[in-house]
Amino acid sequence: MIKTAIIRLLLTSTLLIYSALTMAKQIPLNRLTGQFDEKQDPAFIALDATILPVNKKGMYLQKEPTEQLIKAYQDFKKIHSDIPFIIVSATRNYNYQNGIWQRKWDSLTTQFSQPQQIAEEILKFSSMPGTSRHHWGTDVDITSVSSNFFKNDPKGKILDAWLQQNMKNYGFCQSFNEGRNGGYQTEEWHWSYQPIAKQYIAEYKALLDHNPTKITETLNFTGHDQIRLEALIKEYVLQVNPDCY
Numbered sequence: 001m002i003k004t005a006i007i008r009l010l011l012t013s014t015l016l017i018y019s020a021l022t023m024a025k026q027i028p029l030n031r032l033t034g035q036f037d038e039k040q041d042p043a044f045i046a047l048d049a050t051i052l053p054v055n056k057k058g059m060y061l062q063k064e065p066t067e068q069l070i071k072a073y074q075d076f077k078k079i080h081s082d083i084p085f086i087i088v089s090a091t092r093n094y095n096y097q098n099g100i101w102q103r104k105w106d107s108l109t110t111q112f113s114q115p116q117q118i119a120e121e122i123l124k125f126s127s128m129p130g131t132s133r134h135h136w137g138t139d140v141d142i143t144s145v146s147s148n149f150f151k152n153d154p155k156g157k158i159l160d161a162w163l164q165q166n167m168k169n170y171g172f173c174q175s176f177n178e179g180r181n182g183g184y185q186t187e188e189w190h191w192s193y194q195p196i197a198k199q200y201i202a203e204y205k206a207l208l209d210h211n212p213t214k215i216t217e218t219l220n221f222t223g224h225d226q227i228r229l230e231a232l233i234k235e236y237v238l239q240v241n242p243d244c245y
């Protein structure tokens with residue numbers, strides 16, 4: 001009797017510890033989909049309060065990626081003091097992304113009649129609200145959001161070469177690199193802090209594989225109910241550089 005009770009107690013406590021551990025690993029849905037206010041979140045840092053150059057006020061990132069980005073910036077500047085290394089975008093929450101989506105949607109309705117076409121046009125460079133890596137506080141855009149700058153401008157070419165060669169040393173991967181089979185077009189400027197972002201994409205993928213409506217039912221942006229929503233989410237969230245997984 002006592003033996004059975006002890007075994008039962010052991011089993012119950014093991015289960016409790018196991019569920020506590022797995023729960024701790026899970027990233028809440030509202031963090032995955034950007035439905036929170038990064039300015040109120042103690043895990044986020046205002047870039048204004050750091051030495052990182054920014055092109056606008058009020059941008060935030062999680063603490064660890066901020067620290068690593070500062071190191072990258074400092075090391076870059078030691079060699080290339082005359083070349084701009086500026087953060088031009090960091091965390092963008094759902095509401096912010098929804099503003100971008102709505103503006104683009106409205107302007108494209110004059111050229112395209114099918115909602116699916118409009119969505120695909122926007123998706124060349126901009127995410128559906130709820131599906132952006134910028135929601136995670138791990139991703140930044142550096143200096144310019146124009147491929148022309150990185151490919152043709154002499155300063156852009158130097159910056160591009162340095163980022164490609166060195167950002168991995170600080171934990172960053174280029175999410176939207178060349179040679180992917182779908183998803184967003186190449187974004188030379190977009191860098192992602194892999195040690196944390198890989199947890200977000202793993203969690204996102206698990207939901208898409210097993211319970212996609214948990215994500216789709218939280219999305220209410222214009223056109224969400226007129227497009228192949230689930231297929232588009234799968235393509236654009238998951239088609240990233242394998243180094244970012």
Ligand SMILES: [Zn+2]
Binds near residue numbers: 089139190191
């Ligand atoms: Zn970006």
